[in-house]
Amino acid sequence: MRRAAGQAGRYVSLCLRLILAGVVLAAAGVTALAWRFEQGPLPIPWLAQRAEAVLNAPGGATRLEIGGASVTWAGWREGHRSPLGLFLQRVRLVEPDGSVRAELPDAMVSLSVTSLLRGQVALRGMELRGLELRAVRAADGAFRLDLGTLGGEAAGEAG
DSSP, rough: OHHHHHHHHHHHHEEEEHHHHHHHHHHHHHHHHHHHHHHSSOOOHHHHHHHHHHHTTTOOOOOOEEEEEEEEESSSGGGGGEEEEEEEEEEEEEEETTTTTEEEEEEEEEEEEEEHHTTOOOOEEEEEOOOOOOEEEEETTEEEESSSSHHHHHHHHHO
């Protein structure tokens, strides 16, 4: 009976050591990732292509092009409700003939950390830099928004 108790004790000791090693490795990984995020945005080249594939409808008339993507971390300080974000560079909306309909130099999308932990992607906010947006009022009083491509048409309709 003493021999069985000794074997069980060794087994429990081994399991506890493995659990402790896993916790130490996880803490080291989180610390290294936090240090890397403190250095600045973490570029993720494949994220831009994946986002384009998800956002562009098959056979759609226009397509979205994203030049680059990186993940940013604002930390928990300064009251950030959503410290995790995606920073997109050179975002363009391209027509089928190749002409650029709209272009953003930078866009920042804030993500909900709690939703990510549940396996869902939920936006907390969006910041668009360099966006040119026109509000046009037709003669009947209706409004419409345009991304800056109306040109002469906007001047003719605005009243």
